[in-house]
Amino acid sequence: MGNKKSIKILFSVWSPFYSPAFLAGRLLQERQIDVTYDTVTETERYQRIKDNKSNTVVAAAVSLHWESCDDDREGIYHFAQINSCDGFFLVGRKPCKKFDWSQLISKKILVSGRQPITALQYAIKRHLAASGMKTEPADNGSQIFIFSEKGSVDEILQDFRNGKGDFAHVQGHWAQQLVDEDKNRFLEPVWQTPLTRYSFSSLMASNELFGGKLYRDFMKAYNEALKFVNTKSAGEVVDKIGCLFSCVEPEILRSSIEQYQNVGCWKHDGKISKELYCQTKEIFMDVGKDFKDLPYEDVVKTQSFDSTTINAKITKPEVKRLVREWFQNLDDYRTDAGKLNALVTESLKIETPEEALPFETWCQSITRFKNPTHDVKALEIEIDFDVANIKLVVRWERSDSEAENPEKREAFYAAQTWTIIRSEQDKKLRIATYKVDYLIDEVDLRGNTGK
The missing domain is CATH 3.40.190.10 (Periplasmic binding protein-like II)
Structure with missing residues (x-):
């Protein structure tokens, strides 16, 4: 890490x-x-x-x-x-001593992006209403404002420089660049008083x-x-x-x-x-x-x-206590699920090599395992003030009620990576991310080590 x-x-x-x-x-x-x-x-x-x-x-x-x-x-x-x-500007290609929003009538405006177009329509409507003119801006030339929609600002710039369109609707610095290239052009900010x-x-x-x-x-x-x-x-x-x-x-x-x-x-x-x-x-x-x-x-x-x-710095004793509480509560989960829920963030997902499950879904999936025990074999803690990143290895033993032999005890070693944060509400530690990196059957592990 x-x-x-x-x-x-x-x-x-x-x-x-x-x-x-x-x-x-x-x-x-x-x-x-x-x-x-x-x-x-x-x-x-x-x-x-x-x-x-x-x-x-x-x-x-x-x-x-x-x-x-x-x-x-x-x-x-x-x-x-x-x-x-709004941070867009209208750049016109012809000289203009004083801009009036009615100058957009029957003119082609090169535009891009759903929200920028929406904001421009709103600005046109409000500015014209303020001058006593009631009209609705419309797309694609179906009424008196012609919006020529492009896929990107680069397309707008290319078309405008090639003589297409009467106005370019772009953000800074492109608006200022277009005016710098041709002093006959002018720009007007879309957002002006009295817009909200x-x-x-x-x-x-x-x-x-x-x-x-x-x-x-x-x-x-x-x-x-x-x-x-x-x-x-x-x-x-x-x-x-x-x-x-x-x-x-x-x-x-x-x-x-x-x-x-x-x-x-x-x-x-x-x-x-x-x-x-x-x-x-x-x-x-x-x-x-x-x-x-x-x-x-x-x-x-x-x-x-x-x-x-500002949260207090997380300490290693706090982290060790949380790890201990987590696995103790996991052993008792079938009889007291609430204690486990109190140790995690609301958005926690349990990530395994096969899938990522919302915490509640994962909790439901582990009820099949009877009399589980967890024994932490290795724990590495790295603290970055109010965030702790940990790696651990835990031995997990249980029987599986859905297995062919539901009374058979099996054990696995799981390597896990967690992120722990301090809650803004009660200042207690919570598990924010939980990833099972790999799971090894103890029988296979013994076979590989020759023990």
């Missing part, structure tokens, strides 16, 4: 719109934590988290949960706000990240990053994250960040409030979008980092 911590921070697009998350990673690097940045497609987001449950953070939108199936999002929650308003704020983009991760020291380190860095981007100049932000945007001219990057600061994308406390969440739903409903109406608690993890959530 290695000592150095690492975290992956993934983005759908490489935009300074996500500056707080980029900067949080840079701050973690300064604290000797390995940080890997990468891009991820919308269809890969959940799987990339599941591939590395304990150390992966993905920038997404709460609306992604509304469009996904239950299995995809199981155990994954949004936990920190990145942007509380909502949860436009946020960070999501697996339950297995929450509560541990890495999560606490990340949230501390993230809160510092939020304060930095809101109080320092755009140039100072570029000094911190510019190395991550080596293909972007520093002045274009600075201009993009400055415009995001002016709009106020990052002016919030980092929490995804219920108000912001519900307002996002209102926007989808306002433009007639279908979506799965999930409760706030099913999407957002309300736990966040502040001085009250």
